[in-house]
Amino acid sequence: MLSNRATDTEKRKSLHGHWSSRMAFILAVTGSAVGLGNIWKFPYVAGQNGGGAFVLVYLLCVAIIGMPVMMSEILIGRRGRRNPIATMALLGEEEGKSRHWQWVGGMGVIGGILILSYYSVIGGWTLSYVFKSVAGTFSGAGAADVTAARDSFLGNWLAIGSFHTVFMLLTVFVVARGVERGLEQAVRFMVPALLLLMLVLLGYSINSGYFGEGLAFMFTPDFSKLTWDSVLAAMGQAFFTLSIGMGSVMAYGAYLPEETSITKSSAAVAMADTSIAILAGLVIFPLVFANGLDPADGPGLVFITLPLAFGQMSGGVFFSTIFFILLSFAAWTSAISLMEPAVAWVVEHRHKSRELAAMTIGLIIWVLGVGTVLSFNVLSEFKFLKGTIFENLDHLTINIMLPLGGLLIAVFAGWVLCRNSTADELRYAGTAFKLWRVLVRYVAPIGILFVFLKSVGLLPDLS
Numbered sequence: 001m002l003s004n005r006a007t008d009t010e011k012r013k014s015l016h017g018h019w020s021s022r023m024a025f026i027l028a029v030t031g032s033a034v035g036l037g038n039i040w041k042f043p044y045v046a047g048q049n050g051g052g053a054f055v056l057v058y059l060l061c062v063a064i065i066g067m068p069v070m071m072s073e074i075l076i077g078r079r080g081r082r083n084p085i086a087t088m089a090l091l092g093e094e095e096g097k098s099r100h101w102q103w104v105g106g107m108g109v110i111g112g113i114l115i116l117s118y119y120s121v122i123g124g125w126t127l128s129y130v131f132k133s134v135a136g137t138f139s140g141a142g143a144a145d146v147t148a149a150r151d152s153f154l155g156n157w158l159a160i161g162s163f164h165t166v167f168m169l170l171t172v173f174v175v176a177r178g179v180e181r182g183l184e185q186a187v188r189f190m191v192p193a194l195l196l197l198m199l200v201l202l203g204y205s206i207n208s209g210y211f212g213e214g215l216a217f218m219f220t221p222d223f224s225k226l227t228w229d230s231v232l233a234a235m236g237q238a239f240f241t242l243s244i245g246m247g248s249v250m251a252y253g254a255y256l257p258e259e260t261s262i263t264k265s266s267a268a269v270a271m272a273d274t275s276i277a278i279l280a281g282l283v284i285f286p287l288v289f290a291n292g293l294d295p296a297d298g299p300g301l302v303f304i305t306l307p308l309a310f311g312q313m314s315g316g317v318f319f320s321t322i323f324f325i326l327l328s329f330a331a332w333t334s335a336i337s338l339m340e341p342a343v344a345w346v347v348e349h350r351h352k353s354r355e356l357a358a359m360t361i362g363l364i365i366w367v368l369g370v371g372t373v374l375s376f377n378v379l380s381e382f383k384f385l386k387g388t389i390f391e392n393l394d395h396l397t398i399n400i401m402l403p404l405g406g407l408l409i410a411v412f413a414g415w416v417l418c419r420n421s422t423a424d425e426l427r428y429a430g431t432a433f434k435l436w437r438v439l440v441r442y443v444a445p446i447g448i449l450f451v452f453l454k455s456v457g458l459l460p461d462l463s
Ligand code: PFF
Pocket: 032, 033, 034, 035, 036, 037, 038, 112, 115, 239, 240, 241, 242, 243, 244, 246, 247, 248, 249, 334, 335, 337, 338
């Protein structure tokens, strides 16, 4: 089946072009990975799940499940050089197995659409804080003022809806132009700048007098607070933050130059992404404690703590504005990658232009996003299963679809693709390759399945 793989793949070209260099690829995947998940979501989910023990499980998940799955996605993408649905079908067939693996790609494409429907609402919220910062809304504001500003924004569906619309338009604009143009430049500037600003904020939070409390909250594991639900949340967060389990990275892998090292690129992305999440926690929690706020406050946490800190800093209007611009950029580059798999599929299968594909998918996502917009106001009391529409979408995608996607991708890379195919893509043999193989064949699938079954109560409690 594989004998002439090298020639096959050399002939195989992506319809959408290729990244201009290895660096461009690393930046694009980092742009996808670093986003609201690091700065908005990580601190509040860690807060809701008791801090330290959650963070530890999260780091473990990134290292032993996240990294190998990310490598698998990239190698699958590069081998197939098509959208995730077509790639999985093609490789499944090429290996003498089934085309039905395309359904895993399909779940990823749908996952991206669902995630972006609420991601865009939060992205719009970030954007609105750029304007609030410029207007000096937070200057000298206390905790009560900042909380009131957040609540009045969330209560106004027209305001959130408008910013959701603007955010979606921005995303459609870039995806319609193709990922290579513009995106590479934005990320080249954005990631270092965001890191720098986080360090400035870290200086502030160290001086808040509550840094020790913040550190203790994040790094003292209290396992009595850890439930199987929080382990699942940590695993879901690891997937979400690395953008894996749904085909974004696979789609980006399809545009990867042949000679780029998948292992080194994945390691660079995972390091950058994890550092930014940890840094965000180290900035946010001391401020939470310094201001008597609740670490388990939920999705609005960052929109309270950071404006508070900025409001009390000299030059706060400037820093606040820059920060929310950068965060919007971070969200934007992630949003693009959420949309890319679906758009690539429409272009390849429906033979539509990229512009038309981006606009159509964008419209579908925008409509779905209205459900999240209303979850914070008009429909805030409309609850079923896991809560509001937003909470259900969040749970479905992050706690179910991403881990399930990750599991199936690991099985595909570890069991469906034969040893030679993966060794060939990863360009290595020896111990490192064996380790990767053990992780994707056994550790990741069993780990994901175990956590999954535990959290839905299907495994007995042995303790
Ligand atoms: N990794 C992004 C973040 O942390 O904000 C979110 C994300 C992007 C998830 C792309 C999934 C994805 F495919």
